[in-house]
Amino acid sequence: MPALARRLEGARVAATYQMMARVRQLREQGTPVISLAIGEPDFASPARAVEASYAAAKRGETKYPPVDGTKALKEAVRRKFARENVLDFALNELVVTNGGKQAIFNALMATLDEGDEAIIPAPYWGAYPLAVEVLGAKPVFVPCAQKNGFKPHPEDIEAAITPRTKWLLLNLPNNPSGAACTRAELAAIGEVMRRHPQVWIMDDAMYEHLIYDRIDYCCFAVAVPDLKDRVLTVAGVSKTYAMTGWRIGFAGGPSSLIRAMVNIQGHATAGVSTIGQAAAVAALDGPQDDVPVQMASYKRRRDLVVERLDAVEGLRCLRPEGAFYVFPSIAGCIGRMTARGRLIRNDEDFALALLEEEHVAVVQGSAFGISPHVRISYATDEASLVEACSRIARFCAELR
């Protein structure tokens, strides 16, 4: 076979996908696995979105859409940013993408030259460094300690900036830690960024609606308005409206960057599924009463999971502000042996042993750049969560 490109050397499949594949294998063998590995709401897509997609299909909205998104969806996104985030964008400052992931990938591809650097606070979503590396650029990690609530410290960010730095990638509320920054904390990061005008800020706000405590949350571009002309704000309908499979994300930012992103998208995928776009318009424009209902449910689940896990010897679990993940430390389990004789040397061993012995799937922290931790998604029903937590407790109690 002819060769693959060098850029793919070392490119890994995200650990989340690997874990999901293993779960599927076990299930096909008849093993009942509780999966807390996936970052996906367990709710159904809203009825209004579903109906809007039917109507669009019936109307014949099945032709090539504009690469940057249908006018209807771009206008709905503009209204969304204005209404929910107090962010004003013109239509040429917005782009609709195949999931938030594509907005991030397009922005990186449109900007990163070989050897450029992107600062990524850790723990991070695994897609960031994978994308940066495949584009020939260098991810520079800034560890965020559990004792600081996994939040990036402005001075750590500043210390990581070099003349080659092009981006700071923020993801708040954070996947995998659930951490969210307040307006004041963002303003402090903004102080640093103001001193480094070559660095742009990607604000991945995909989990913006999943915040459970009364904190003064806002988007970076709102907290630091004078830097808005080098901020790309990424959001979407996947998490807020339980619409992951539809693949609809969007981003707002300076028109020069958006234009370049649209150019890349025109070559990568062209536009986004038309009926998905119609569904997203309805999700964004319609009554929002399902959002607080789901939030209340996530909040109950978070509290349930945090209380149970933090009581387990060997685990330490913070109560994060948002998203639907907790990211407990498993430091107390390292070096110990499971009931069936597996040695826990690191968080990957922990996750694999937990899956094999208790049939609970979680993802090791090393996939998110901070060890020894595991990511637990609580986007599943309470009964399964209670059962999963008792299995985790039993697993840890039996460690020798």
Add this chain to the structure above:
Amino acid sequence: MNIIASRLDRISVSQTMAITAKARALKEEGKDVISLSAGEPDFDTPLNVKQAAIRAIEAGETKYTDVAGTRALRQAVAAKFKRDSGLDYAPEEIIASTGGKQVIFNAMLATIDPGDEVVIPAPCWVSYPDIVALAEGKPVIVPCGENSGFKLRAEELEAAITRRTKWFFINSPCNPTGAAYTVEELRPICDVLLRHPDVWIFTDDIYEKLTYGGFRFATIAEVEPRLRDRTVTMNGVSKAYAMTGWRIGFAGAPVALVKAMDKLQGQSTSNPSSVSQAAAVEALDGPQESVEEMRRTYEQRRNLVVSMLNEASGLVCQSPEGAFYVFPSVRGCIGKTSRGGRKIKDDESFVTALLAEEGVAAVHGTAFMYPGYFRVSYATGTETLREACTRIQRFCEGLA
């Protein structure tokens, strides 16, 4: 504060889109414009396909799927390759993407190192050279003579291959010419490729179902099984089932390359829309009568357009085997002046004057790396085509 990467300098904004945008602007001003510039069917997606999408949504198929597509879709694609081409692809050798375009994008990014060469017969769809350039490769454009029906001859391919050649592209039936290769024409091309084991082969078969006059479609992996393990056989539902807006393309390829493309897709967009995937399963597995109906209509239109354009003074139009385009020569018009006083210097000034004076939008050959011609899409209603051709005849008669 320019943040844009240098790779963006290497690609152009699509000229097809430029002319479409100009036509749309004229229409919005209230001008009577007929657009023959579209690259998509004018038919609506078949009803059974829409209904399958609706059923999928109702069944809650709105979650993430495997990055490379659902098992159901990959099985349907495997069955399609077997049924239509006698090709055996296992589901692991198949990837579904957001349009055929993403298959190309993934394949190029997965294989091209800086400076690698890609042999592209022209006239060609401009996305090929642009995607190659984005992946830092070097497009090697090989013009095919009108006297060989715009098809590449074996000796031309042999002459274009160097030690840096990574890929050979073939698009049959072709956008923009409609030319399609018979088995006998593919045979000598395969013989050349057999002599160059380090060259990958990309066959873009998206217009497979649209061939006329009893033409029998063939693809390289079928004609020469020894090339199968370095061939990407790309296809999709967009053109055959009038599903451009759903954004589903797919390919069969060696497992190692599929894995690499899967990684890239996992980093850039994840799975194509789950709903669209369900629709594509029905398109491939369901009743195929609508495909034949559409094909017959296209064939009638092709015959109409070819005969009317050949009556226009200065134009020479071949009758191609497939797709929904014809690619007449305008060389007999060069150097003349239109009724409106516009000098026809080249193919671009021809289509610009035609749009301005007769309100007919078509795309100049230079946009397909082949000056001296223009592309007419006949994916539009018969009466509209008749009117458009009458206007083109009038325009040509007015040239002096």
